[in-house]
Amino acid sequence: MKSLYKLSLFCIAVLLMVGCSSSENHMQQAQKLAQEFIIVDGHIDVPYRLKSNWQDISQKTESGDFDYPRAKKGGLDAPFMSIYIPARYQKTGGAKAVADSLIDMVKGIATDNPDKFAIANTPKEIKSQFNKGLISLPMGMENGAPIGDSLENVQYFFDRGIRYITLTHSKDNQISDSSYDTTANTHQGLSEFGMDVVNEMNRVGMMVDVSHITDQAFQDVIEITKAPVVATHSSCRHFTPGFERNMSDELIKELADNDGVIMINFGSTFLDSISQNSIEQVRNEIAQKLEEKGLKSGSKEAESFQRKYFQENFKFSTVEKVADHIDHVVELVGVEHVGLGSDYDGVGPTLPTGLKDVSTYPNLFKELLNRGYTKEDIQNIASGNIFRVWNKVIEVSKQMQTEQPQ
Template sequence: MFKHTIIALAIASITACSQDANVESPLTGKELAKKYIILDGHIDVPYRLENNWSDVTKATEGGDFDYPRAVAGGLNAPFMSIYIPAALELSGGSKELADKLIDSVEDIVNRAPDKFAIATSVADVKAQFEQGLISLPMGMENGSPIEGKMENLKHFYDRGVRYITLSHSKSNHISDSSYDPLRPSKGLTDFGKDLVVEMNNMGMLIDVSHISDDAFYQVMDITNVPVIASHSSARKFTPGFERNMDDEMLKRLKENGGVIQINYGSTFISQESRAYYDQYSADEKQFAIDNAAVPDSEIMKEFKKSYRDTRPFPFATLEDVLDHIDHVVEVAGIEHVGIGSDYDGVGDSLPTGLKDVASYPNLIDGLLARGYSEQDIEKILSGNVLRVWQIAEDYASSH
């Protein structure tokens, strides 16, 4: 009954909002970026700082995110990714690393409480926006830290995590991965199926980015609330790349009431970039074999530099990202698309025009140029994800 109610409300919202779809905004991208909440579903700051610490409460030379650039771009609610490498599923240490990365997000807030605040609810995000603070909600990328224990789900909820990407680059004890040729569970594990139910009951959003297609459809069959794909794109533009979502999945996401948040990485957006990356990976692997070289060795660093110098990487563009948004809107509707840039997570593969968190106004100007109304832009920037998050909160409060 609740699932049907969600769908009915979503359809009613779509109908009500479509009336103003062609109303042009007199404001610029920069002005709209300041007017509305911008929520980005996936930014890998914590793991970046784990590897190479810098003070993001101030301007930094590296990375894609810091406070001055976030302010310049109008970014209000970047989900801090608590990224856990897939290898830790077998070696151990997932939970410990997750707690350490959460500590690092709290440390950002503690060092600059006049700039940042932890957000654990929709109400927090809205209140902190009014206060001029940048909210730092958290999402866990890879469910490995759950370690097969439901009490760990509560532990991380209590620590502020509000979504979990069920798996990452390898299948784990929860779900098969889209990147993993081995699919031991044919989708979700039995524990994973139980976890989806408990995440619903707790108010923890389910993130279907990274998981296999079979796992996605099993989640759709089980969940009683809408899901997110926190940093995925449209497979139409990257045929065969399972990490992105195909049109049938987008249609099912619409039925569920969920949201896909578009990943900016060039290899997610452009087939030309994807093909280049696949060829580079094959050539790099062969070079390492031929030279008995290990990753991150000087000879491998020189190989990468020489390769890129002689065969420049074909970056995607802002227009390519807009094409993905257009396609999701065409297939699933304006209520089901958002932003999940993957800043600090896709290396130097970001598209031209969208190189860091100062560039959200460029995206908005692009949306305006393509005829999106101010109301629809607000939905893309944050409204759609906040709607889903609120539904998850409301469902949990009733269970």
Template sequence: MQKYTALTLAILGASGLTACSTTPATSVAEPVSKAQQLAQKYIIVDTHIDVPYRLHKDWEDVSVATKRGEFDYPRAIQGGLNAPFMSIYIPASYERNGGGYQLANQLIDNMEALVGRSPGKFAMAHDSKDVVAQFGSGKVSLALGMENGTPIEGKLENLQHFYQRGIRYITLAHSESNHIADSSYDIRRKWRGLSPFGKELVTAMNNIGMMIDISHVSDEAFYQTVALSKAPVIASHSSLRSYTPGFERNMDDDMIKALAKNGGVVQINFGSSFVTAMANQYGALRKAAAKQAGVADDDAFELAFRKKHPYPFATLDTVLDHIDHVVKLVGIDYVGIGSDYDGVGDSLPVGLKDVSTYPNLIDGLLKRGYSETDIEKILSGNLLRVWRAVEQYALAQSL
């Protein structure tokens, strides 16, 4: 086991990271007042928060302060979050076993019920105009994105159904390939990109006014999507492969350039395993240690391993590095926020532990020399530009 300690320290040293305790402080130093002011002055859109599935598995009333999770109304207001895209997450097993259509509808029902129970705190956002109109009302606008297109079930009438229910983006696949596209995590590349139906679905999503999300898909599926799509696409919660070599789930520089040429936007995922090589490799180190010890890589082993080899949490600066990289590569107009709160377990960076901490991000951007105009684009302007372009394309097709 000792050699993994040495390996951990070696990689940390090469990456400029620090091994933190397994229960780091909730945030770094209080942000300066200007950052707090900007968090309230500008719309903040976060395109990926996994509240619906969190509540499906472990219900809490998120209209008040909660003991668990990274999102609730008080913390959202504190952080200035105006429009979270609530992830209608469908696990990959539903592609094999069925039931995805049912689960998606239930999760949407739950979000509508949340608004119904707390109409003074939440409102649905069915288009970009709703987000703008509801800004300043004290309400958190809940937009909906479907993570994994399994519930479409190969039927364009289901796309229409979910559009009517408020879904405004679909992540084409998740952790396994489905009937639409190959997944970046799945070594079986059945379709070598998009399936025939997936190609049909891209056009249909353009025509109906639904954003196409290429997070999770294989590289081939990504390039086929941007070639086919007549409207900008998004990566709702992806970070950069240059910081996590070999991790196909993230985007490489050529993909970012192609996304920018398409007019799209990459929304940076905050999870430590998405933004640092050491955290990305931590699971493999643990599995190797379990194999060497001849024991199961179970919860008990993970706990013991973490005591000897603390998880290498990323920091606020690491996330800022990803934003900087996109800006230097393609410009300020193609990057935003897709935190993956409530979706990446306890792997969130020091300083960005929940939805109250967006001012920390803003403070970091200010310290790195970003202007207010730049910051507004990162917080929401770039995503809203894409959303409007998708809406306008669909409107033009209907005339």
């Protein structure tokens, strides 16, 4: 009996050693793949972060989720710089000027650091710059408000380097209804002008981003578009029932039929309902405790307390949950229709354990390797799928411009 017991213990120890060895090997492989493959992230909010708190992102920064050293460590090669326009500019005016200022900022970062960054307008340019060791900075506009009421502005922003437009943001605008706007359903989907905007985006070669729009607006886009579309920073509603900002299974299937891509958002509240419920509870608790302590909102003491309390009490999601979302898309429509759209610098302190900044993509690759994803699968998720969509958008644009009457 003793010998059998010892043998059992030995077998368990061997299995544990094999499991640990496999996990270590997957981590090493993940780190290697992160450097070997081009990683495109569909949405990173660096420009607006720097607008209010300028930092030199060519060096290590003490705050924020993105800088050059951390991006290099994580293997990030082409973060789409989000030219984010808050919805308030839809009322006050000035959206176009804000967009121009942020575009100028991104271009300035590349100009000031030519050994580290370069603007990119096509997948071909990203590949060329990757071979030179540069981080590419393609740009996408989050909120179509700067288009105003002029279709000519679509071409204007394309010429300035914008390669996708998220049609709206937190409020209905002149183009589309917003999934976040619960007070109105202004157009019951896209406006008539919005339909013209989608067609013009197809013509100039700009990707249509369906993140943030309502389900009906998505249906309108799919009916109109001549090119594949992309959800640059959305996750699966399957895990967050009732959260329209994420995509339902039916919408994901329609996106795949369009040959598009959903790029998974890393924010904890996009990943599971537990985190969604937690954030409201924690915010209420913080407000109550600030009042009890007599701390003035906005003061250094209040901000320090808020950060600490949030970190200790919010229920963070995990890197494994991001992989669950990828699994879900793959099971629904195949690995060809999923990518990465972290929303770094855009989702505040809610990032999941294991994916706290741009240095951590290998942690996700390791999890995918643990689940049996191949190197080819990971390469497609990292950049192959979004490159396919982007190149098709360019191809459709060329066809439309050739067919255009002279």
